[in-house]
Amino acid sequence: MHERTSATGSREPDAPVLEVTDLAVEFMTRSGPIRVVEEVAFRVRPGEIVGLVGESGSGKTVTMMSVLRLVPPPGRITAGRIIVDGTDVRSLSRDGMRGLRGSAVALIPPDATAALNPVVKVGDQVMEGVRSHRPQVSEAEARTLALEMFRRVGLPRPEQRLRRYPHELSGGMQQRVLIASALQMAPRLILADEPTTALDVTIQAQILRLLLAVRDEFGTAILFVTHDLAAVAEICDRVLVMYSGRLVESAPVADLFGxxxxxxxxxxxxxxxxxxxxxxxxxxxxxxxxxxxxxxxxxxxxxxxxxxxxxxxxxxxxxxxxxxxxxxxxxxxxxxxxxxxxxxxxxxxxxxxxxxxxxxxxxxxxxxxxxxx
Amino acid sequence: MNVIRRLWRIRSARVGVVLAVLLLTTAILGPMLLPLDPNAIDVRARFAGPSTAHWLGTDDLGRDTFTRLVHGSRMSLFIAALSALLGTLLGVTLGVITGFLGGWVDVAGMRVVDLFFAIPTLLVAIGIVALFGPSATTTILALGIAYTPLYARLVRGTVVSVRSRTYVDASRVLGARGVRLLRTDILPGIVPIALVQTTALLGFALVDEASLGFLGLGVQPPDASWGQMINAGRQFIFQAPWLTLIPGFAVILAVFSINLIGDGLRDALDPRASQRVGDT
Amino acid sequence: MSGIGRPLLELDHVERMFGGSWLGRLGGDNVVRAVDDVTLSIAAGEAFGIVGESGSGKTTVGRMIVRLLDPTAGAIRFEGQDITRLRGGALLAYRRSVQMVFQNPYLSLNPRRRVRDMLLDAYRIHHLASGRDAEERVAALMEMVGLRRTMLDRYPHEFSSGQRQRIGIARALSVEPRLIVADEPVSALDVSVQAQVLNLLRGLQEELGLTVVFISHDLRAVSFLCSRVAVLYLGQVMEVAPRRALVERAAHPYTQALMGSMPSLAPGSGITREVIRGDIADQQPPPGGCVFAPRCELRRRLGDPDRCLTERPWPRELSEGHAVACHFADAEARPDTDARPEATGAAAGPTTPTTPTMVGISDPTRVPAVTSTGATT
Structure with missing residues (x-):
């Protein structure tokens, strides 16, 4: 996992953290393959927040999942290149992919409640996240790191929160826990899949602000998948609009709305x-x-x-x-x-x-x- | 109709249906077509192996095993069908009443059910048989009653969950209540689960009839049923194992066919799965 | 809009508690007051909005209006008559006057019934029409909500989500009600479909002279559809205001927080402002005080006055039809005696948030570096 930097020689400071070229995804059905995504191409540069907007069925989530090679089963990537942080995702081994998921790329899912294990304390889950990818990290170190991250994502009284079970935290707090968990691996790219949709308006704003802060403080690039144009206008640098499996528009945020x-x-x-x-x-x-x-x-x-x-x-x-x-x-x-x-x-x-x-x-x-x- | 067509498209269910039709035809028509009397004793041909005269051989009294098997199938299937039907009637009624009315009716009803639940089904059945003496009728009664608690609980749970669905709220707001609400929204909601459960009961009943028969508490000799045949063959298991194995195999075959149909029904009744099933 | 100006629907100190059969209360179970002393009055022909987040009690209010739930205290009057104790025929008559449109069009239609049967229900239950007459009316309903009569024999799963919601609306209209409670009717729909359904609701409200109670978390949708709005928080009314007052001079700190939290379509306007702290579930509201106090920015700017913790603010009128439940809603315009002098200093900006946010993070690459050096020991 540490070798990701050496995967290719082309790592100029401004090289894109994510480069997708000519992506196509098909769902295999008995009546033949259905193309749900085609000819999708875009880049995400370091420290950039890119919005991927579309309605249900537009292919936005499938596109995002392709980056992690996590397209759900009847679906298959049938064409295109996906380069994450210099690594060709489609040619990676299973283990290599797992390493990439835990280090260079992190995923923030739409439903925090479903993403957290209900019977394990959130602190243990976050610490397990690090230790499963970096076995050499001791438990005490993992704990320190988790605490630090909880503090940074604005979880009040982090020492106590570590010992809480997911149901003892509100939706907004759970989402913060997931963001903390993602951040501790110092990813270069965060894939945020509708991270605020399940939350109340006031909490949504807090999480959007947190994503902005994460970018500013960590320089993490974020691919922000959403149906909410207004949220995109608020936090994104560039916007990709998808319709029926294809990109229909792509522009810097000011140009898109202007x-x-x-x-x-x-x-x-x-x-x-x-x-x-x-x-x-x-x-x-x-x-x-x-x-x-x-x-x-x-x-x-x-x-x-x-x-x-x-x-x-x-x-x-x-x-x-x-x-x-x-x-x-x-x-x-x-x-x-x-x-x-x-x-x-x-x-x-x-x-x-x-x-x-x-x-x-x-x-x-x-x-x-x-x-x- | 739709459901039957969808069921037919599922390959495994098709096998089940064909088997079931074969079994039913045998049970209904078989006894009329076979020349031999199932209870005719022929002491000269005791424990005979298969021959042209006796396709599956004979038992300790020289009775034709094949003839008894066919006649027994009628009795076994009859008992299974009626006890499953009885269990369904009692279970659905009790489950719908407790689940739909709620309140103290629910509490009281479910406590009684819990009481029965604590005792294994077969023990309940044995108890009832012990009370009324063994016969085909008691077997039906005993199994039907024994299946009721499980069924009632299942139906009640489904009714409670269906009752809280939004579309039921919508009907209530429109003014639907009581019998109308049951008819339009609640009962259609439990039909799929009831169909699957009743099919499963048929399978249970076949096995349990055999168990009761094996214990000598089912159909009484000289009448034949699969369970009774297994019981009768038990004493000669080392001399003439086919006397036990053949009716046993019949039970397995019937249960197998019923389970295939049950699984198929579950898929066919799921409206969301209609396309998936259609593709198969 | 109402000729006499008499309200069509009144909620009079309505309260609803959950959790706690008499047995549970003996055992010390928590009782939740989902709706806490709500008083509202809605005029005939009006589109009235109820806004709130999860836990605000807005859905409970809606369900009590349509008698899916009964209040534990208070009265709900429709045309002056208390409907909370109606039974039998009287309740049935009330159901002809008041209908509901539900949030999730996938759950609110029985998957096993054809659209025709669902729409015919009303005519059968209330004996309004039968035979050809009923068929004609059902077909007319379909056209009214923008669907074709040829779709009547379909099952719900053969429709898109927007079409399903239209069916839900048609069903509500089938009894020709005077009042429709719409509980988040568009929040489960795609953006472009939301607009279609909002337009439909607005058109129907105007054409049929319907009174609409529109329940939503979405201030945008509410301001589009409703001429008056009530803002709920933890079961209590925070503010009631005509649309203009709400949009231009929202007075309650919670309403302001809601508005300030809404992302805007104008890029760069930035929701970087910190307008509200914490979650609803974060801190228990003070018993007897203002439920919003623990999260209130205004209170903090005023130097945390004790009155917010000890005395429940009741709605008071600021101007015609604009009421707010806050002791200090107008404190900053005309500094109140209760407000401490430091208020001016604090108003400069929330510089010391109590929740630690992301401050002073140095080089992010250090974070894993720390652990890996630690690991070599």
């Missing part, structure tokens, strides 16, 4: 109700529901629901050829034949303006960042 160039991204943004004293009469919506994996429509998978296409009079190209993900602005990629069409850009600018106005909520004086000082 000029969402894919109609699906716009649809997602527009469907979030604004917190406003004068809300609109109707929210903008996309008709229908995302297609079932495997029964993808021909051409662009979003075409049947796309309002830009309707606006343009339903051009044929959308239903005949699949738009590739291309760089339409520096650093800004979109998979839409008409991403930079006049109508498309206008829609993007208009939406961004609306959202900006709606989100500029005048919070009461007392809520204005005391913490910003």
């Amino acid at each position: 000029q969402p160039l894919h109609p699906y991204t716009r649809a997602l943004m527009a469907s979030i109700p604004p917190l406003s004293a004068d809300p609109p009469d109707r929210l903008q919506t996309v008709a229908g529901a995302p297609p079932e994996p495997g029964s993808w429509p021909e051409g662009c998978r979003f075409a049947p629901r796309c309002d830009l296409r309707t606006q343009l009079g339903g051009p044929d190209v959308c239903t005949t050829s699949q738009p590739p993900l291309v760089e339409v602005r520096p650093g800004h990629h979109a998979a839409c034949h008409f991403a930079t069409s006049e109508a498309g850009v206008r829609a993007a600018t208009d939406l961004a303006a609306t959202v900006e106005e709606a989100e500029a909520v005048v919070l009461p004086e007392s809520v204005q960042p005391g913490g910003a000082a």
Whole structure:
């Protein structure tokens, strides 16, 4: 596990900690393989928080699980390269993979309660985490490390918390325990799978802040998988948007929200109700529901629901050829034949303006960042 | 209908169904077709091996084993079916009443059930047989009653869990209650588990009938049942082991077929599994 | 909206305790007060929001309104009549007036029943219609919620989650109720589908003149749908406010914390502010005091006044229709006598959080280094 640095010679300081190229995942069913993810490519640089956004069935979780080679059984990675911290994940042995999971990459699951063993004290679980990967660490050392980590993730009274069983901690605390457990291995990359979805709003904010702090203090890169665009806007540097198993847009966070160039991204943004004293009469919506994996429509998978296409009079190209993900602005990629069409850009600018106005909520004086000082 | 079609698509269940149909046909039609009297004694042909006259040989009194086996199957299956049916009726009724009404009815009902639960099924059955004397009717009664506590507990648990489902709340809010609620939401919820359980009881009953027979507490001679045959053959186990083994094998075959059907039913009745099953 | 302005639904000092049969209480079991002295009044035709996190009692309130639960104290009045003791025919009549839409559309529809049968239930139970008439009405219901009548013979698993929730709404509408309690009706749905269902609810509320009690943890959805909102915390009402007042001048520190915790779509606005500390389960609230006191930023800025621990704040009106249950909600605007002078200094910012956060972490690579050197000994 220590040799991960020597796996390849190419370890410049700014080399990506995660590089995924042309990933495809198929689920084997009796009626033939179903492609649930295809042509997915992206990078995560050290210290970067990258949001991977999509609705259910978009393939976002499968993509993330591929990085750890943990795609659930009928699923199989059928193409692509996954390089984690210089190591080619697909060519690793079982043991090598296990080593990687415990050291370079850590996973934070969506449901902390399910991830913790209910009959073992959380301290023992965290310590076991280290010792299973580094047998040479003594129990006392593991304990010191666990304590340190509990303190750093903001668990009050860490000595007492170590001796608690999972059910004695609230959901937010359990999530902190898992983050502490991940951090003690000093991973270069954290894969966070909907880490806040199961939590209350106020606790969600605390955990999001904690993820930001983890990045700032440890320089850990984070791949943040979520359906929550607002959370992405808050903590991510870059955003990847997935729809029906493919990446449809990828951009730095300011560009994505400043000029969402894919109609699906716009649809997602527009469907979030604004917190406003004068809300609109109707929210903008996309008709229908995302297609079932495997029964993808021909051409662009979003075409049947796309309002830009309707606006343009339903051009044929959308239903005949699949738009590739291309760089339409520096650093800004979109998979839409008409991403930079006049109508498309206008829609993007208009939406961004609306959202900006709606989100500029005048919070009461007392809520204005005391913490910003 | 749907369920039966889904069941048929499961290969193992198909084997079970075919076996069961064969057994049932044998039990119903067999006795009419066979020329020999199952109780006809022929002292000259005692312990005869298989021959064209006696396909599976004869027993200590020279009675034809095959004929007795076929006649016995009718009795054994009849007892198994009726006692499973009785157990189901009593168990479902008791379970639904206690689970649906709750409160003191539930507490009282379940205490009684617990009491029975503490005693092994077969002991309960033996007790009942001891009270009323051995016969086919008592065997049915005894097994049916003996299965009731287990069944009632299972049904009650299911009813309690179904009762707390959100869709039951939704029906309540609409104004459904009592019998209507039972009919639309609760009973359909326990049908799958009841079907599986009743099938399992059929299997238990076959074995338990044999056990009671083996203990001499089941069907009384000269009538044949599989259990009674096993009992009768017991004394000659070293001289003529087939007298015990053949009815034993019949029991195993029947139980096997029932279990295959039971497992298949469990899968076929799971609506979520419909596609998975369809693929098989 | 209501002609006379008389409330359609009133909750009058409603309380609900859980855990504790008389036997359990003898044994010293914990009794949880899920809803603690809640008083609310909802006008006819209004969309009223109830916001809260887990443990706030919002779902319990909803279930008591539709009589799936009974309060342990207090009264719930519908058109002036206490419904908490209704039985038999009177309860059945009430069920025609009040319906519920449930959170999880996968659990709220019986998987073994066709949509048609579920929708026909109401007509059978209440003898509203039968035969062709009922069939026609059921078909009309489907169209009202944006589904096709040809879907009536399908089973729930043949629908997407959004469609299922539409069926749930259609079922609630089947008795032509006056009030609908919607308990987190969109939180189990995908974002784009949420918007569809919110639009549907809003459209129905306007077209049918429905009164809607919308229960949610999501301030965004609530502010979209509701003209008035109550904020609940640990079973108590913290604040009741019209939408504008809630969005523009939320007065209760908890409401402010909720709003400050909401991620915003504007990148860089940052939820870096620390607006609330700890978890609900973190500290027991003081008996007799304010339930929010242990987590309250305002209280800390004011120098932890004792009054928060000793006296329960009751809702008081700040302005027309805007009530807040906090002793010091307006303390910072007009410093109160109860507030200590240091308050101004403390208001500069929460610089000394009691919970240790990630401060002063040096080089992260050191962490494993420490252990590995230790291991060589």
